[in-house]
Amino acid sequence: MIEVKIGNGMAVTDPHVAQTECADCPIRHRAVCARCETDELDQLEAIKYYRTYDAGQTVIWSGDRMDFVASVIEGIATLSQTMEDGRTQMVGLLLPSDFVGRPGRETAAYDVVATTALTMCCFRKKPFEELMIRTPHIGQRLLEMTLDELDAAREWMLLLGRKTAREKIASLLAIIARRDATLKLSSPRGRIVFDLPLTREAMADYLGLTLETVSRQISALKRDGVIVLEGKRHVTVPDFDRLLGETGDDNDGGMLV
Amino acid sequence: MIEVKIGNGMAVTDPHVAQTECADCPIRHRAVCARCETDELDQLEAIKYYRTYDAGQTVIWSGDRMDFVASVIEGIATLSQTMEDGRTQMVGLLLPSDFVGRPGRETAAYDVVATTALTMCCFRKKPFEELMIRTPHIGQRLLEMTLDELDAAREWMLLLGRKTAREKIASLLAIIARRDATLKLSSPRGRIVFDLPLTREAMADYLGLTLETVSRQISALKRDGVIVLEGKRHVTVPDFDRLLGETGDDNDGGMLV
DNA sequence: CGTCCAGTTGATGCTGTTCAAAATCCGTGG
DNA sequence: CCACGGATTTTGAACAGCATCAACTGGACG
Numbered sequence: 001m002i003e004v005k006i007g008n009g010m011a012v013t014d015p016h017v018a019q020t021e022c023a024d025c026p027i028r029h030r031a032v033c034a035r036c037e038t039d040e041l042d043q044l045e046a047i048k049y050y051r052t053y054d055a056g057q058t059v060i061w062s063g064d065r066m067d068f069v070a071s072v073i074e075g076i077a078t079l080s081q082t083m084e085d086g087r088t089q090m091v092g093l094l095l096p097s098d099f100v101g102r103p104g105r106e107t108a109a110y111d112v113v114a115t116t117a118l119t120m121c122c123f124r125k126k127p128f129e130e131l132m133i134r135t136p137h138i139g140q141r142l143l144e145m146t147l148d149e150l151d152a153a154r155e156w157m158l159l160l161g162r163k164t165a166r167e168k169i170a171s172l173l174a175i176i177a178r179r180d181a182t183l184k185l186s187s188p189r190g191r192i193v194f195d196l197p198l199t200r201e202a203m204a205d206y207l208g209l210t211l212e213t214v215s216r217q218i219s220a221l222k223r224d225g226v227i228v229l230e231g232k233r234h235v236t237v238p239d240f241d242r243l244l245g246e247t248g249d250d251n252d253g254g255m256l257v
Numbered sequence: 258m259i260e261v262k263i264g265n266g267m268a269v270t271d272p273h274v275a276q277t278e279c280a281d282c283p284i285r286h287r288a289v290c291a292r293c294e295t296d297e298l299d300q301l302e303a304i305k306y307y308r309t310y311d312a313g314q315t316v317i318w319s320g321d322r323m324d325f326v327a328s329v330i331e332g333i334a335t336l337s338q339t340m341e342d343g344r345t346q347m348v349g350l351l352l353p354s355d356f357v358g359r360p361g362r363e364t365a366a367y368d369v370v371a372t373t374a375l376t377m378c379c380f381r382k383k384p385f386e387e388l389m390i391r392t393p394h395i396g397q398r399l400l401e402m403t404l405d406e407l408d409a410a411r412e413w414m415l416l417l418g419r420k421t422a423r424e425k426i427a428s429l430l431a432i433i434a435r436r437d438a439t440l441k442l443s444s445p446r447g448r449i450v451f452d453l454p455l456t457r458e459a460m461a462d463y464l465g466l467t468l469e470t471v472s473r474q475i476s477a478l479k480r481d482g483v484i485v486l487e488g489k490r491h492v493t494v495p496d497f498d499r500l501l502g503e504t505g506d507d508n509d510g511g512m513l514v
Numbered sequence: 515c516g517t518c519c520a521g522t523t524g525a526t527g528c529t530g531t532t533c534a535a536a537a538t539c540c541g542t543g544g
Numbered sequence: 545c546c547a548c549g550g551a552t553t554t555t556g557a558a559c560a561g562c563a564t565c566a567a568c569t570g571g572a573c574g
Contacts, residue, residue: 102404209563489539
C-alpha cells in the first residue's frame with residue numbers, strides 16, 4: 001500500500017490506489033448508501049475517495065475545518081471530547097458502516113482518532129449535500145442511522161450516570177461481544193471469544209472511569225470467573241448470560257434494536 | 258378547558274377543543290414542520306390533534322405501544338430510563354418544538370413524563386410516516402433536529418462521565434438560563450432571572466446525582482454568591498459569566514449551536 | 515540487556531452516597 | 545385565618561466507591 005505524508009503528519013493512502021467498487025463494498029447494505037439504487041450509487045461512486053489511517057492517528061481535531069463526510073469501511077475509530085484541563089470523555093465508537101461528520105456543519109465537533117488501522121470512504125461535503133437534496137434515499141438512511149446513534153447515546157447516558165464501575169465494564173464487554181457475534185452472524189449465547197479493540201485508557205474514557213479502576217474491575221471479573229483472559233486483550237466469556245447479569249440491564253431482550 | 262378521563266388515567270383535552278391553526282402556531286418555524294410549504298402544512302393540519310397533560314402525568318411508559326408521534330407545543334416533559342432496581346437516568350428534556358417518538362418504531366423506548374402542564378401536537382404514526390415519504394421537507398427537518406439532539410446527548414455524556422457535582426449543577430443552571438434567554442430573544446449576559454422547572458429529584462436524575470447532593474451543591478453555589486435564591490425555585494444569577502466559569506466548559510462560545 | 519509502554523496492584527483520601535432527621539412549603543379543611 | 549398533613553428540600557453524620565499517587569510487572573523491541 002502506498003502512503004504519502006501530508007501537512008500535519010496524516011498518512012493517507014495515495015488517492016490513485018484502487019478503491020472497491022460500491023457494488024462489492026463490504027458495508028454496501030448497512031452504510032449511508034444502503035438504500036441507494038444503482039444510478040444513485042453511481043453518483044456517489046463519482047465523488048468518493050478512500051483514505052486510510054494508521055492505528056493511533058488522529059483523523060480530525062475538534063474545531064478543525066472539515067470539508068468531508070465519510071463512512072467507516074474497515075477498522076475502528078473513536079469520537080471524543082476533551083475539557084481544557086484534559087479530562088476526556090469518549091462519546092462514540094465508530095465501527096464499519098458508521099457515518100462520520102455532519103452535513104451542514106463547517107467544523108468538527110469532536111476529536112476523531114483511529115484506534116486500529118482505518119479505511120474510510122470519504123465524500124467532499126459540498127457535493128454530498130447537493131446529492132442529498134436530489135436523492136432522498138440518502139437522507140432517509142442517514143436519519144435512520146442518526147436515530148440509532150441517538151438511542152445508543154442515551155443508553156450510554158444511563159451507563160455513565162447510574163451504573164457502578166463493575167456494571168460499566170460488564171456492559172462494555174457485552175457490547176463488544178455482541179458486535180463481534182453480529183459480524184459472525186451468530187447470536188451471542190453461551191461461550192464467546194473476542195479481542196478487546198481498546199486500551200485500558202480508551203475504555204476508561206468511554207466509561208467515565210480511570211484506567212486503574214478499569215484494570216481493577218477487569219481483574220475482579222476475571223477472579224470471579226465471569227471472564228477468562230489470555231494476554232491483556234484476548235477475552236473468553238464462558239457464559240454470556242452470566243456477563244449480561246453483571247451489566248445491571250434487563251436480562252431478557254436488552255438493547256434496543 | 259374541558260378534560261375527559263380515559264383508560265389509564267390520562268387526562269386529555271377533549272379532541273373537539275379548538276386547536277391553533279398551524280399558521281398561528283408558536284413553534285411553527287422551529288418544529289418538525291418548520292420547512293413545510295403551505296400545501297404540506299395543510300396535509301399535516303389534516304392529521305394533527307392536540308393533547309394536554311397535567312404536571313406530573315406520564316405521557317407514555319417505556320415499552321408501551323406508541324401509535325403517534327408529536328411535537329411539544331407548550332410546557333416541559335422529560336425522557337427517562339429506569340433500571341429494574343429503580344435507578345433512573347433522564348436522557349432528554351423536551352421543550353416546546355421538540356419532537357417525541359420515532360417513525361418506524363412500534364413501542365416507546367423511554368418513559369415520557371410531563372413536568373409542567375403540557376400541550377402536544379400529535380400525529381398518528383402511520384399517516385405521518387406516509388406523509389414523510391411524500392414530503393422530503395419533513396424528513397429533512399427531522400434529520401436536522403435529530404442531529405442536534407445527538408449533539409446535545411453527547412454534550413451530556415461529557416457532563417455525566419467527567420464533571421464534578423458542582424460543575425454539573427452549574428451546567429444545568431446555565432442551560433436553563435440560556436434557554437430562558439432564548440425565549441426572550443436576549444443573549445444571556447450579566448444578570449439573569451428564571452424559575453427552575455425541575456424538582457431537586459428531577460435534577461438529580463438528569464445529572465446522575467442524588468437529590469441530596471443536588472441540594473447541597475445548590476446551597477454551596479448560593480453560599481458562594483454564584484446564585485441567589487428566593488424560595489426554592491426562583492433563581493437569580495448576578496453574573497452569568499461567573500456561572501459559566503463554574504461549568505468547566507470553555508468559557509468563550511461553549512455549547513454547539 | 516536496557517528501555518519503553520501497557521497494564522496491574524497497593525495505600526490513602528476525597529467526593530458523592532446513604533441513612534436519618536429537621537425544616538420549609540403548600541394546599542386543604544376546620 | 546390558622547392548624548394540619550404531606551411533599552419537597554435542607555442539613556448532618558457515617559460510609560463506600562472510585563480517584564489519585566506511586567511502585568511494580570511483563571512483554572515488545574532495539
